[in-house]
Amino acid sequence: MSENKPTVKPSAAAVSESDPESSSFYAKHKKVYPREVHGIFRNLRTIGILVLLGLYYGVAWLQWDGHQAVLFDLPARKFYVFGLTFWPQDFFFFAWLLVIAALSLFYFTALAGRLWCGYACPQTVWTEAFLWIERKIEGTRGQQMKRDKSEMSATKFRIKALKHIVWIAFALFTGFTFVGYFTPIRELAGNILSFSLGPWETFWILFYSFATYGNAGWMREQVCIYMCPYARFQSAMFDKDTLIIAYDEKRGEPRGSRKRGIDPKEKGLGDCVDCTLCVQVCPTGIDIRNGLQYECIGCAACIDVCDDVMDKMGYEKGLIRYTTEHNLSGQKTKILRPRIIMYTLLLLALAGGLVYAVSQRVLLELDIIRDRSGLYRETDEGLIDNIYTLKIINMDQKPHQYELSVSGLEGMELIVKKPEITANSGEVVDLPVTVRLDPAVLERASNEIEFTLTAKDDPELTRTETGRFVGPRI
Amino acid sequence: MVEIPFIQRVIAVAWPSFLTAGLATILFFVAFDPQDLAALLGKTKSSRMGVYTVGFFLFWLLTLTSCLLTCYFQRPCETKNA
Numbered sequence A: 001m002s003e004n005k006p007t008v009k010p011s012a013a014a015v016s017e018s019d020p021e022s023s024s025f026y027a028k029h030k031k032v033y034p035r036e037v038h039g040i041f042r043n044l045r046t047i048g049i050l051v052l053l054g055l056y057y058g059v060a061w062l063q064w065d066g067h068q069a070v071l072f073d074l075p076a077r078k079f080y081v082f083g084l085t086f087w088p089q090d091f092f093f094f095a096w097l098l099v100i101a102a103l104s105l106f107y108f109t110a111l112a113g114r115l116w117c118g119y120a121c122p123q124t125v126w127t128e129a130f131l132w133i134e135r136k137i138e139g140t141r142g143q144q145m146k147r148d149k150s151e152m153s154a155t156k157f158r159i160k161a162l163k164h165i166v167w168i169a170f171a172l173f174t175g176f177t178f179v180g181y182f183t184p185i186r187e188l189a190g191n192i193l194s195f196s197l198g199p200w201e202t203f204w205i206l207f208y209s210f211a212t213y214g215n216a217g218w219m220r221e222q223v224c225i226y227m228c229p230y231a232r233f234q235s236a237m238f239d240k241d242t243l244i245i246a247y248d249e250k251r252g253e254p255r256g257s258r259k260r261g262i263d264p265k266e267k268g269l270g271d272c273v274d275c276t277l278c279v280q281v282c283p284t285g286i287d288i289r290n291g292l293q294y295e296c297i298g299c300a301a302c303i304d305v306c307d308d309v310m311d312k313m314g315y316e317k318g319l320i321r322y323t324t325e326h327n328l329s330g331q332k333t334k335i336l337r338p339r340i341i342m343y344t345l346l347l348l349a350l351a352g353g354l355v356y357a358v359s360q361r362v363l364l365e366l367d368i369i370r371d372r373s374g375l376y377r378e379t380d381e382g383l384i385d386n387i388y389t390l391k392i393i394n395m396d397q398k399p400h401q402y403e404l405s406v407s408g409l410e411g412m413e414l415i416v417k418k419p420e421i422t423a424n425s426g427e428v429v430d431l432p433v434t435v436r437l438d439p440a441v442l443e444r445a446s447n448e449i450e451f452t453l454t455a456k457d458d459p460e461l462t463r464t465e466t467g468r469f470v471g472p473r474i
Numbered sequence B: 001m002v003e004i005p006f007i008q009r010v011i012a013v014a015w016p017s018f019l020t021a022g023l024a025t026i027l028f029f030v031a032f033d034p035q036d037l038a039a040l041l042g043k044t045k046s047s048r049m050g051v052y053t054v055g056f057f058l059f060w061l062l063t064l065t066s067c068l069l070t071c072y073f074q075r076p077c078e079t080k081n082a
């Protein structure tokens, strides 16, 4: 397997440990000013980013059946996902979903490298949004660099202040939306407008806004390089058939500047004109011509810009391109390799299993709590009473009427004070019940009995729980 | 040994502890409803959001401590006698 690993160049961090000279690279971080690009991948990314941002800010406002469509209602401990309601008892499904998510990430990484990082990762999406704001206010890369070098002036201050105000406003809206997924967003908005927001919600909105502002405004590529756990281990999932962004060294080298129209072969040059544009557009500030590096987030900006250069020079596009290591070395790329087939089957099985399990969920929960005041009570007729509180949760989206029965011992009488056992959708009902029994049938002091609760309108909606019936010592 | 820059060290302590504290908070509050906990302590009025938040920061304090200690013990021992 190890022979099939692509060659990843040591990262800056790794280098700095062995080579004190270069440690200054990240001891004093140099701000990266990514240059604006245009091109097909830029457009694809913009579409992706707009769709994702639209989903994020939009879905929070969708309604479904009278409640927020997607709401992880922490104050009420209920999770709504469109027509489904989940409870803390359903945590298992959530864990299952996380396993599927992790596996999908492995799958896509093996197949398509860091497609996730470049197109869909929230860090990328919000950084791009913040960069866009920055460009609108501060101008192009060159203008930004010049301004940052210049002395502080009234104009510079004004421009910088404006940028930060817009960033903060955008971050606050992001934080508000985030909290809106955990407490109903319409209520939240109302509370903000009437200045009656609770302290905890306020805190989390500010917390998340600050994180957005810090990560997308200031930290940017450093999050990917130093904080992202995925970036650290993704290369382990790469092989020589993984889609990567690479510079075609054979074609490009020896690099060198030249006049347009000159035949590079005559001068002994490759196709790279050494314009360094690919370095200038890179959001993580690396040079793709040094080979596959773990800082590369696969954003394809260098492809777009280099394709432009190739066009202008009249060379063929694709000096930097999406490719695989096998392809670069002239071999064929194999898509269906054992690990991909394995991942596919595993993913299908897990996803199918999850859908089945969710559809088979019994939307009723029953808890038996014994009365704490005493083990049992004796009636005047010499019968034994055990008292319980049944905790019934109707997890269904509609109200139900239930029937309760008890079994396990001969001749038990079930006494329920309420004439009807009903629970509204999402309601938790505490039901006191008494089980009465002639002690003559008891063979032991402590006996297992079973309570069964069944919906009257749906015999499939049923739960059986075990309780204990205690009598006098025999 | 190369000095790791201060900010990098702060991230190395604060970030993993933040992640694990978040995970611990989720697992803990899936198992326990803040309102049941509050009832055990004899308090009747408490907001769940408040308990979640306090719980999260208590967990963070714990994980932060252990990350800090790791960072501290990672320093090489002094070898004066050598």
Ligand code: SF4
Pocket (backbone or CB within 6 Å): A247, A252, A255, A271, A272, A273, A274, A275, A276, A277, A278, A279, A289, A305, A306, A309, A319, A320
């Ligand atoms: S953009 Fe293309 S031509 Fe320019 S330096 Fe990079 S690889 Fe060479």
Ligand code: SF4
Pocket (backbone or CB within 6 Å): A245, A278, A281, A282, A283, A284, A285, A286, A287, A288, A295, A296, A297, A298, A299, A300, A301, A302, A303
């Ligand atoms: S090397 Fe190219 S693809 Fe990788 S991050 Fe830089 S610009 Fe994006």
